[in-house]
Every structure is written in C-alpha cells, then in structure tokens.
Amino acid sequence: MRLTVIGTGYLGATHAACMAELGHEVLGVDVDPDKVAALRAGRVPFHEPGLPELIAQHTASGRLRFTGDYEEAGAFADVHFVCVGTPQLKGSEGADLTYVDAAFAAIAEHAGPDALLVGKSTVPVGTAGRLADTHTGAEVAWNPEFLREGFAVEDTLRPDRLVFGVRSKRAETILRAVYAPVLAAGTPLVTADLPTAELVKTAANAFLATKISFINAMAEMCEVAGGDVGVLAEAIGHDDRIGRKFLRAGIGFGGGCLPKDIRAFAHRADELGVSLAFLREVDAINMRRRDKVVELARELCGGSVLGARIAVLGAAFKPDSDDIRDSPALNVAARLRLDGADVTVHDPEAMDNARKVFPLLGYALSAEEALQRADLVLHLTEWPQYREIDPVRARSTVSRPRIVDGRGVLDADRWTAAGWQFRALGRPGSV
Numbered sequence: 001m002r003l004t005v006i007g008t009g010y011l012g013a014t015h016a017a018c019m020a021e022l023g024h025e026v027l028g029v030d031v032d033p034d035k036v037a038a039l040r041a042g043r044v045p046f047h048e049p050g051l052p053e054l055i056a057q058h059t060a061s062g063r064l065r066f067t068g069d070y071e072e073a074g075a076f077a078d079v080h081f082v083c084v085g086t087p088q089l090k091g092s093e094g095a096d097l098t099y100v101d102a103a104f105a106a107i108a109e110h111a112g113p114d115a116l117l118v119g120k121s122t123v124p125v126g127t128a129g130r131l132a133d134t135h136t137g138a139e140v141a142w143n144p145e146f147l148r149e150g151f152a153v154e155d156t157l158r159p160d161r162l163v164f165g166v167r168s169k170r171a172e173t174i175l176r177a178v179y180a181p182v183l184a185a186g187t188p189l190v191t192a193d194l195p196t197a198e199l200v201k202t203a204a205n206a207f208l209a210t211k212i213s214f215i216n217a218m219a220e221m222c223e224v225a226g227g228d229v230g231v232l233a234e235a236i237g238h239d240d241r242i243g244r245k246f247l248r249a250g251i252g253f254g255g256g257c258l259p260k261d262i263r264a265f266a267h268r269a270d271e272l273g274v275s276l277a278f279l280r281e282v283d284a285i286n287m288r289r290r291d292k293v294v295e296l297a298r299e300l301c302g303g304s305v306l307g308a309r310i311a312v313l314g315a316a317f318k319p320d321s322d323d324i325r326d327s328p329a330l331n332v333a334a335r336l337r338l339d340g341a342d343v344t345v346h347d348p349e350a351m352d353n354a355r356k357v358f359p360l361l362g363y364a365l366s367a368e369e370a371l372q373r374a375d376l377v378l379h380l381t382e383w384p385q386y387r388e389i390d391p392v393r394a395r396s397t398v399s400r401p402r403i404v405d406g407r408g409v410l411d412a413d414r415w416t417a418a419g420w421q422f423r424a425l426g427r428p429g430s431v
C-alpha cells in the first residue's frame with residue numbers, strides 16, 4: 001500500500017520506517033526542512049536503536065521517501081498517518097493542538113475523496129470527533145501509539161496490541177490491511193469508537209504514571225519511617241494483581257509524554273465535568289522526588305552545594321534515548337547549578353541536546369572525566385554502562401566518595417564496601 005506519515009519526529013520517523021519495513025511505500029512529511037533533509041540523506045536526527053539501519057535500508061531501496069510538500073503527499077496516497085507533536089500549552093495544563101489541527105487541515109485540503117486520515121498523536125478525548133466533523137471530505141480514524149523510546153522499532157513491529165478507533169467498517173478494513181503482517185503475527189486488536197481509542201492512550205499513560213508515583217510515595221513513607229522501599233516493592237510485586245513492573249522507586253518519570261499527558265488528561269476531565277484530580281497528586285509526588293535528590297545533595301555536601309563539584313551521570317529522561325524533554329536528571333543538575341554548584345554532566349547520547357538547552361552546565365566526554373575531583377556523584381539516568389562503573393576505581397578519581405543513586409539500581413553493598421557514602425531514595429540511611 002501507499003501511505004504518508006505526517007510529522008517525522010520520534011513517533012513519525014519510527015512509524016514511517018516500520019511501515020516501509022512491513023512492505024508499504026511510504027512518504028514522510030514534515031514542516032521542518034532540516035529534518036526532511038537529514039532523513040532524505042538516511043540520517044536520523046535523534047537516537048533510537050535500530051532506526052538508522054531501517055531508515056538507511058528503505059531510503060536506499062526507494063520505498064521510503066521524505067518531503068515537505070503536502071500537495072505531493074495528498075497525491076501520493078489515500079492513507080495518511082498524522083504523528084505531529086501535542087506538547088503542553090504554555091501557561092496551561094492542556095494540550096497544544098495547533099500542530100494536529102494544522103496537519104489535518106493541510107492534508108485534508110490535498111487529500112483525495114477516498115482518503116483516510118489516521119491520527120496517531122496523543123490527544124484529549126473529543127479531538128478526533130471534532131476533526132472528523134470539520135474535515136468531512138475525508139474519513140478520520142484514530143490509531144493511538146504506545147511505543148517506548150529506546151524500544152520504538154520493536155514496539156512498532158511487534159506491539160502489545162493495536163487499537164483502531166473508527167467510525168466505519170471501511171476504515172477498519174483499511175487499517176487491518178496496513179497492519180496485516182503485524183496482525184498475522186497474533187497481535188491483539190481492539191476496535192473502538194473514536195473517543196474510546198483516544199482515551200485508551202491517555203488511560204494507559206495515567207495508569208503507568210500512577211504506578212510510578214505510588215511506589216515513590218511509598219519511598220517517601222520509607223524515608224520517614226525507616227523502611228526499605230526496595231524490599232517493599234519486591235514483596236508487593238509478588239502479588240500477581242500488583243505485578244513487579246514499574247515498581248522501582250527513584251527520581252520519577254519525565255520525557256515528552258507522561259508528564260504532559262497526565263496534565264492534559266486532568267485538564268480535559270475538568271472541561272468535561274469529571275474529576276481526575278488524583279493525577280495532579282501523581283504529578284506532585286513525581287516532582288517531589290526531584291526536590292528530594294536536590295535536598296540529599298545539599299545534605300551530603302554539608303548543608304550547601306555552593307562551590308561543590310557535582311558529577312551528574314545522565315541527561316536523557318531515560319536510557320537508550322537522547323530525548324531531554326522534561327528530564328529529571330537535567331532538572332536536578334540545573335537546580336544545583338543555580339544553588340552555586342559546579343555541575344558536570346555526562347550522557348552517552350544526549351549531550352548535544354542538553355548543551356543546547358542548558359549551556360551553563362559543564363559537560364564531560366566520559367563518565368570517568370565527569371567523576372574527576374567530584375565532591376558528589378548523582379546517578380540520575382539508568383544507562384547500563386553506569387552500572388558497570390567500578391566503585392573502587394571511581395573512588396580514586398573523586399575528591400570525596402559520596403553518591404546518590406537516583407534510580408535505585410546500583411549495588412549499595414559494593415559501593416559502601418569500596419568506602420563510598422551511598423544514598424538511594426526510599427532506602428535506610430537515605431534521609
């Protein structure tokens with residue numbers, strides 16, 4: 001089939017490449033000429049494992065092309081996936097739908113009468129229906145996306161489930177044809193109406209955020225009561241109804257999705273006269289964990305970080321990504337710098353992005369370099385290589401052997417045995 005993918009950021013570039021991998025002829029469309037130029041040259045302008053190979057392979061074969069021209073897009077295909085951003089509005093919790101509205105308007109103007117416009121962006125419930133009622137010349141469907149950055153290719157080719165929000169059997173048949181190889185592999189399909197499909201995505205993100213903040217609230221309890229949240233999580237995780245995943249206490253979630261999606265969800269609920277106020281508490285718990293790391297840093301530095309050399313391991317909001325949107329690690333790093341600390345950040349992939357947004361932080365080319373003469377080390381993004389750091393060798397590099405494990409994955413016994421003052425969130429001795 002011939003498809004277009006409108007918006008070629010983290011979601012759209014991955015979707016376009018994976019659709020080509022499934023055998024379709026794909027035209028990616030973006031309003032950012034630099035992005036189009038990079039992708040045309042087979043270069044992916046962000047870090048995502050496996051994606052550069054797919055883009056290179058399919059741009060070389062000609063099955064995947066990129067353009068900035070909506071007229072070309074309208075003429076190229078009858079199925080158009082819209083993957084543009086839906087960031088948080090400035091000065092509001094709500095989602096900014098400017099890009100979604102602009103993309104639908106532009107493709108609707110050029111699409112043929114049989115076109116199916118398929119939204120993949122995460123939107124407040126009611127958006128798809130509104131767009132369907134506005135652009136009556138084409139049909140609108142919603143196919144929310146659940147991919148995780150760092151696993152985006154795998155999640156797109158082998159998703160846990162597909163959700164088709166449709167108003168007609170015809171739209172469902174077209175989407176079934178698009179995803180035929182994925183469905184043939186046994187992927188569960190949920191067909192729904194438009195509002196349900198939109199809600200599935202925001203509900204899933206709200207649930208995940210709540211689970212993370214739940215265990216982080218338990219970490220807060222452990223800190224004041226002298227408990228160990230690691231042991232607590234293991235014990236409750238044995239209960240199948242609770243499960244072990246997403247139960248690791250730490251500095252909390254960030255990124256371009258969870259924080260803005262729960263805020264937009266609570267905001268939309270208010271508009272519709274329903275209260276999802278608990279999501280504001282989920283958000284508040286999450287932000288308090290960042291405060292806690294800053295507080296621990298002050299405490300370990302003797303009450304003030306002024307003039308302290310602090311090494312921050314990690315800048316991306318999660319490992320295997322260079323995405324720094326709402327990154328807890330950079331938030332903490334920037335606050336410590338404002339408090340007068342001399343902060344040096346290392347990240348295997350996100351340094352260029354971090355430098356653009358936080359030019360006043362110091363940057364080291366390796367973790368070893370960041371650690372040199374540090375008075376305090378903060379482990380804030382869970383890159384696997386940071387777990388490989390040898391505490392004995394690291395001790396000879398730093399000025400003072402003090403570390404905060406903001407991700408709850410380092411081996412406390414090993415670090416303590418090597419002479420480090422070791423702190424982790426929600427664990428004994430951490431307050």
Ligand code: NAD
Pocket residue numbers: 006007008009010011012029030031032035083084085086099102103106120121122123145146147148149256257
């Ligand atoms: P992004 O900012 O990386 O990409 C958005 C792209 O859309 C940019 O390249 C931008 O230039 C382009 N764009 C903006 N307006 C356009 C227009 N009118 N026409 C064509 N292109 C336009 O954002 P993202 O992370 O890919 O997220 C996109 C959507 O997918 C959001 O709604 C997000 O919530 C959702 N989502 C993201 C992820 C993820 O892990 N990143 C996962 C699931 C869902």
